[in-house]
Amino acid sequence: MQAIIINIGNELLSGKTINSNGAFIAEQIAKVGITTKTILSIADNREDLIQHLTSSLKIADIVFITGGLGPTNDDMTKQILAEYYAVGMKTDIQSEENIKAFLQKRNLPITKINLDQAKVPENAIIFPNLIGTAPGMGFYKKGKYVFSLAGVPFEMRNLIKTEIVPFLLQKLDLEKIYVRDILTQGMGESFLSQRIEKWEKALPKTISLAYLPSPGTVKLRLSAKGDKGKIILQGEIDTLIKLIPELIWGYDDDKLEKLIGIKLKEKNYCIATAESCTGGHLTHLITSISGSSDYFKGSIIAYSNEIKEKQLHVSSQTIKKHGAVSEEVVKEMAEGVCNKFNTEIAISTSGIAGPSGGTKEKPVGTVWIAVATPEKTIAQKFIFGDNRQRNIIRSSYAALNMLRKCLE
Amino acid sequence: MQAIIINIGNELLSGKTINSNGAFIAEQIAKVGITTKTILSIADNREDLIQHLTSSLKIADIVFITGGLGPTNDDMTKQILAEYYAVGMKTDIQSEENIKAFLQKRNLPITKINLDQAKVPENAIIFPNLIGTAPGMGFYKKGKYVFSLAGVPFEMRNLIKTEIVPFLLQKLDLEKIYVRDILTQGMGESFLSQRIEKWEKALPKTISLAYLPSPGTVKLRLSAKGDKGKIILQGEIDTLIKLIPELIWGYDDDKLEKLIGIKLKEKNYCIATAESCTGGHLTHLITSISGSSDYFKGSIIAYSNEIKEKQLHVSSQTIKKHGAVSEEVVKEMAEGVCNKFNTEIAISTSGIAGPSGGTKEKPVGTVWIAVATPEKTIAQKFIFGDNRQRNIIRSSYAALNMLRKCLE
Numbered sequence: 001m002q003a004i005i006i007n008i009g010n011e012l013l014s015g016k017t018i019n020s021n022g023a024f025i026a027e028q029i030a031k032v033g034i035t036t037k038t039i040l041s042i043a044d045n046r047e048d049l050i051q052h053l054t055s056s057l058k059i060a061d062i063v064f065i066t067g068g069l070g071p072t073n074d075d076m077t078k079q080i081l082a083e084y085y086a087v088g089m090k091t092d093i094q095s096e097e098n099i100k101a102f103l104q105k106r107n108l109p110i111t112k113i114n115l116d117q118a119k120v121p122e123n124a125i126i127f128p129n130l131i132g133t134a135p136g137m138g139f140y141k142k143g144k145y146v147f148s149l150a151g152v153p154f155e156m157r158n159l160i161k162t163e164i165v166p167f168l169l170q171k172l173d174l175e176k177i178y179v180r181d182i183l184t185q186g187m188g189e190s191f192l193s194q195r196i197e198k199w200e201k202a203l204p205k206t207i208s209l210a211y212l213p214s215p216g217t218v219k220l221r222l223s224a225k226g227d228k229g230k231i232i233l234q235g236e237i238d239t240l241i242k243l244i245p246e247l248i249w250g251y252d253d254d255k256l257e258k259l260i261g262i263k264l265k266e267k268n269y270c271i272a273t274a275e276s277c278t279g280g281h282l283t284h285l286i287t288s289i290s291g292s293s294d295y296f297k298g299s300i301i302a303y304s305n306e307i308k309e310k311q312l313h314v315s316s317q318t319i320k321k322h323g324a325v326s327e328e329v330v331k332e333m334a335e336g337v338c339n340k341f342n343t344e345i346a347i348s349t350s351g352i353a354g355p356s357g358g359t360k361e362k363p364v365g366t367v368w369i370a371v372a373t374p375e376k377t378i379a380q381k382f383i384f385g386d387n388r389q390r391n392i393i394r395s396s397y398a399a400l401n402m403l404r405k406c407l408e
Numbered sequence: 409m410q411a412i413i414i415n416i417g418n419e420l421l422s423g424k425t426i427n428s429n430g431a432f433i434a435e436q437i438a439k440v441g442i443t444t445k446t447i448l449s450i451a452d453n454r455e456d457l458i459q460h461l462t463s464s465l466k467i468a469d470i471v472f473i474t475g476g477l478g479p480t481n482d483d484m485t486k487q488i489l490a491e492y493y494a495v496g497m498k499t500d501i502q503s504e505e506n507i508k509a510f511l512q513k514r515n516l517p518i519t520k521i522n523l524d525q526a527k528v529p530e531n532a533i534i535f536p537n538l539i540g541t542a543p544g545m546g547f548y549k550k551g552k553y554v555f556s557l558a559g560v561p562f563e564m565r566n567l568i569k570t571e572i573v574p575f576l577l578q579k580l581d582l583e584k585i586y587v588r589d590i591l592t593q594g595m596g597e598s599f600l601s602q603r604i605e606k607w608e609k610a611l612p613k614t615i616s617l618a619y620l621p622s623p624g625t626v627k628l629r630l631s632a633k634g635d636k637g638k639i640i641l642q643g644e645i646d647t648l649i650k651l652i653p654e655l656i657w658g659y660d661d662d663k664l665e666k667l668i669g670i671k672l673k674e675k676n677y678c679i680a681t682a683e684s685c686t687g688g689h690l691t692h693l694i695t696s697i698s699g700s701s702d703y704f705k706g707s708i709i710a711y712s713n714e715i716k717e718k719q720l721h722v723s724s725q726t727i728k729k730h731g732a733v734s735e736e737v738v739k740e741m742a743e744g745v746c747n748k749f750n751t752e753i754a755i756s757t758s759g760i761a762g763p764s765g766g767t768k769e770k771p772v773g774t775v776w777i778a779v780a781t782p783e784k785t786i787a788q789k790f791i792f793g794d795n796r797q798r799n800i801i802r803s804s805y806a807a808l809n810m811l812r813k814c815l816e
Contacts, residue, residue, distance in 0.1 A: 013444040015435025016620055016629075020426050022449065027423025036421040038456070039449035041430065048446075181424075189478070190521065212419050213560075221424065273709075279695025280688035283709050287687025290763055290796055298715040301681075301691050301707035303700075307749060311706070341715060355698055363513065383515055387539060387562065388698055 001034045001174060004056040008049065008067030008077065009151055012041035021066045021156055028160050032169055033177045033225070034062065044068060049080055057144055062168075067151030069117070069134040077148050078137070082121035085139060090122045095135040098128055127163035131155055136163055145171075178229040180237060181212075182220040183254055184247040185401040189213045192220075196243055199236075207236060215390045216397030217256075249404055256400045257285040263407040264295040264345065271403075272341035273299040274312055274333040276324065277351035277367055282396040297341045302333065312336035325350050325362050327370075327379045334372035334379075345406075346372045347399050351382075353391045367395045371406045378406070409442045409582060412464040416457060416475030416485065417559055420449035429474045429564055436568050440577055441585045441633075442470065452476060457488050465552055470576070475559030477525070477542040485556050486545070490529035493547060498530045503543040506536055535571035539563055544571055553579075586637040588645060589620075590628040591662055592655040593809040597621045600628075604651055607644075615644060623798045624805030625664075657812055664808040665693040671815040672703040672753065679811075680749035681707040682720055682741040684732065685759035685775055690804040705749045710741065720744030733758050733770055735778075735787045742780035753814075754780045755807050759790075761799045775803045779814050786814070 005025050011017040022039035029036065037060055042048045049068065056063045068077035082089055096118035103110050117133045120126065127136030132155035139146040147164055149156045168174070184192065189211050193200070200209055206226050212219035220240070224233040241248060250259055264271055273283050283299040286292055300311050305324055308314040314332040322328045333348035351367030358364035364386045370379040382398055384391045413433050419425040430447035437444065445468055450456045457476065464471045476485035490497055504526035511518050525541045528534065535544030540563035547554040555572055557564045576582070592600065597619050601608070608617055614634050620627035628648075632641040649656060658667055672679055681691050691707040694700055708719050713732055716722040722740040730736045741756035759775030766772035773792040778785055790806055792799045 011618075012431070013434055013447065014438050014618070015431040015433070015444070016618055018426060018428050018431040019447065023420070023423045023426040025423070026421055030422050036423070037451070038460075039421065039427065041447035043445070052446075190519075191516075194519075194521075210418050210422070210424075212424055219424075221419075221422070223422075275688075279700075280683075280691030280707060280709070283688030284692050284800075287709075287711065288797065288800065292687075293711050297712050298719070299688060299707070299709035300719075301688070301695070301709070303695065304705050307706040311748075340719075353698075365514070385514060385539070389696060390562065392692075392696065 001062065001172065002037045002060045003029055003034050003062040003064060004037050004060040005039045005064045006049070006052055006056065006066070007039070007041050007151070008044055008065065009041065010044050013043055021151065021153060024153070024157055025064050025066075025160055028165055029062075029168070030177065030179070032165060033175045034168070044076070046076060046080065049077065050084075053080065053084065053146070057146070061143070062145045062147070065146065065148045066156050069148065069150050078119070078121060081124075081137070081139060081146065081148060085121060085123050085141060087122040089119050092118050092120050092124075092126050092135060094128065095120070095126060098130060098135070099133045102130070102133055125167075127159055127167070129155055129159060131158055138164070138167065175225055176227075176229065178224045178233050180222050180233060181252050182222065182237065182240060182248055183250040183252075183256075184218050184220065184244065185216065185249050185256070185397060186247050187218070187244075189218050192218055192244075192247070196240065199239060199243055203236060204232060207233065215393040246405075249401060255289075256397060256404065258289050260400055260403050260407065261286075261289050261292055261295060263404070267344075267407065269344040269407075270295055270297050270342075271345040271347070272297050272337045272343040274337035274346060274348040275299060275301045276303060276308070276333070276349055277353045278349045278392055278395050278399070279303065279353070281392050282347065282349060282399050285396055285400065297343055300337055300340070308333060312340070323362070325352055325366055325368055327368055327381070330368040330370040331372075331377045331379050334370040334377055338372045344374050345403070347403055348372075349395055349399055351391070351395060353388045353395075354386050355388055358386075365391055367391070367398070369395065369399045369402055371399075371402050373406050378402070409470065409580065410445045410468045411437055411442050411470040411472060412445050412468040413447045413472045414457070414460055414464065414474075415447070415449050415559070416452055416473065417449065418452045421451055429559065429561060432561070432565055433472050433474075433568055436573055437470075437576070439585065439587050440573060441582045442576070452484065454484060454488065457485065458492075461488065461492065461554070465554070469551070470553045470555070473554065473556045474564055477556065477558050486527070486529060489532075489545070489547060489554065489556060493529060493531050493549060495530040497527050500526050500528050500532075500534050500543060502536065503528070503534060506538060506543070507541045510538070510541055533575075535567055535575070537563055537567060539566055546572070546575065583633065584635075584637065586632045586641050588630050588641060589660050590630065590645060590648065590656055591658040591660075591664075592626050592628065592652065593624065593657050593664070593805060594655050595626070595652075597626050600626055600652070600655070604648065607647060607651055611644060612640060615641065623801040654813075657809060663697070664805060664812065666697050668808055668811050668815065669694075669697050669700055669703060671812070675752075675815065677752040677815075678703055678705050678750075679753040679755070680705050680745045680751045682745035682754060682756040683707060683709045684711060684716070684741070684757055685761045686757045686800055686803050686807070687711065687761070689800050690755065690757060690807050693804055693808065705751055708745055708748070716741060720748070731770070733760055733774055733776055735776055735789070738776040738778040739780075739785045739787050742778040742785055746780045752782050753811070755811055756780075757803055757807055759799070759803060761796045761803075762794050763796055773799055775799070775806070777803065777807045777810055779807075779810050781814050786810070 026036040125138035134150040136159040210221040302308040334346045338346040354364035365384040434444040533546035542558040544567040618629040710716040742754040746754040762772035778787040
């Protein structure tokens with residue numbers, strides 16, 4: 001089963017709006033085994049839609065169209081679909097009722113322009129839209145489906161999840177696909193691929209692997225088709241875990257910042273941070289989790305040496321001897337904030353985020369990270385790149401990953 | 409001038425990654441008058457690229473391709489382009505040098521797989537990529553351009569801005585479009601549009617206006633075509649400034665966090681922050697600016713009342729009487745960190761980021777922000793929404809905007 005997704009909207013082509021509708025539909029239908037062949041952003045214009053609808057139906061079994069259903073644009077999509085199927089238009093009574101109810105509930109006037117949204121091609125299967133005025137529509141001809149939905153993301157998402165996917169599951173004999181994301185930290189995509197090359201090459205043909213890198217993490221996405229997909233997938237994951245145990249930190253929708261929160265709560269530990277080069281970003285990640293106030297006490301962002309000394313009690317001798325970006329300083333920072341905020345755990349960072357400030361011995365991207373626990377304080381050196389933003393993000397995730405390992 | 413953008417990546421079709429590359433390129437080329445006809449997300453697969461490249465070149469003057477250049481996927485895009493232009497491959501010496509330097513700087517081994525990225529079709533115009541290993545490539549035949557860039561967003565963005573757009577401006581006789589972004593803070597899109605409705609309706613037809621909202625800021629993008637575009641545009645902007653003087657804080661690529669840095673430097677002021685609900689994000693914004701260590705000393709992230717009292721010397725009486733989210737506490741926080749870090753300026757935040765923790769009197773989204781200056785300490789209350797992430801971001805920008813006003 002192959003689908004093509006057509007997202008209509010001039011704002012998508014001016015670059016003002018990023019097309020998130022396409023990705024949403026693709027992800028939802030992938031879960032029931034429908035492969036997306038192409039996602040198209042096209043202009044709000046008759047010729048383009050006719051051309052892409054026609055060519056898409058030659059290739060795909062299912063075509064999803066979003067947009068072109070608003071009250072202000074003459075319902076282009078509906079007219080074109082009626083012409084395509086050579087049918088007239090009808091008023092869908094239930095949709096008309098839904099529109100009236102929707103507007104009344106919000107104290108909005110019921111206008112002709114809104115009621116016109118209940119007019120649909122005669123052969124349309126209607127999927128009621130209770131959170132907007134444009135009903136969802138489905139069409140079937142010669143073994144091919146077309147779905148036309150509003151472009152407003154939350155209306156479209158609701159229709160896909162509650163109406164269209166259940167409809168397709170009922171109508172089509174879909175092959176189940178099992179998908180698992182393995183989340184890794186600490187090795188770039190190309191080195192990781194070399195490390196697991198043998199395993200990757202030996203994967204059965206029913207399993208596909210994708211590398212999904214983002215700053216600070218590489219996701220390995222494994223998909224398996226067929227009845228035994230789930231069992232085969234788990235077998236391969238078990239092998240992978242043995243190959244890169246130190247790199248894997250989670251699965252699927254896990255977040256490192258959430259994971260460490262759970263572990264801290266389990267151990268009844270409180271945490272504090274002392275940041276230099278990460279400048280608040282590490283603390284921002286920790287506090288982005290709702291409920292983090294249960295285990296996170298606070299942070300000292302010590303950008304200047306003066307504050308490292310006065311607030312974190314890093315010795316001026318240590319700074320003089322080893323420099324602010326050093327194992328010794330980052331350890332004293334972690335221990336200093338632990339003592340000051342009376343926590344069991346602390347993380348600290350000190351590095352050269354760049355783009356300036358690097359030296360031959362300590363180039364831009366050099367970062368020291370320390371974790372203090374009740375047992376010991378450990379520190380590790382990292383060398384990242386020369387992009388300030390990425391260095392900040394990668395350092396923050398590296399710090400969380402060090403903490404995760406300490407908590408295990 | 410019409411362009412088609414082809415973004416290659418299986419992750420785009422599985423829905424795991426939203427295609428932001430397409431929108432970025434469309435936005436950048438729109439600024440020099442190139443219209444995007446279609447944005448396509450296609451699979452990392454030979455047949456699909458050949459088909460879409462061929463059909464796109466029938467319609468468009470310029471085709472942008474991102475992706476398919478990584479070291480792990482056999483350089484599909486390059487091979488196909490070489491075949492399309494019926495040329496062989498060559499090693500680009502400068503790219504090879506860049507790759508070596510890139511890897512050496514990061515203490516990474518120089519592998520064959522990486523060096524192969526310097527192999528390019530013989531007719532390629534090379535755009536050096538200094539922040540990654542895949543060089544940008546351009547091709548020209550029969551009046552049509554093709555550009556092939558890495559899919560990694562920050563590498564692609566850098567090449568588009570610094571290499572490809574200047575190249576196109578030089579090569580093509582483009583109709584100049586003047587674009588200015590007016591950056592506002594403090595009023596939502598729909599209220600702002602009501603406030604400037606009369607002005608908007610009276611805009612000449614050669615000028616178009618778009619609202620580009622993001623959490624914490626609304627961009628008003630004005631575009632003007634024609635020879636007199638620049639002058640007419642400036643006239644309209646001057647009128648707009650008089651209408652909403654208190655909302656406008658900058659233009660085009662200005663960043664609030666950069667702007668306040670410049671102002672602090674001018675006045676020779678140092679700044680510190682004391683954050684509760686923003687949990688490090690405000691400090692992260694300030695320190696995301698290179699050179700911020702010249703004026704930023706440090707921060708105390710005081711998530712618990714204990715730390716507000718002990719570190720910031722907020723009186724326990726004040727917390728008891730008014731609660732931690734109050735004018736009084738937020739003012740004491742700002743003054744406390746000013747004294748402690750010995751700075752002229754401080755900003756502080758205290759609020760309920762949510763989703764839990766709200767009460768009837770102080771619902772989720774209630775945030776107090778204070779700015780302490782050598783003259784006085786001011787505080788303001790904001791009521792944002794119920795989304796934790798958005799509340800954190802909006803509070804941080806509101807805080808920076810308050811500071812900006814104080815510094816003017």
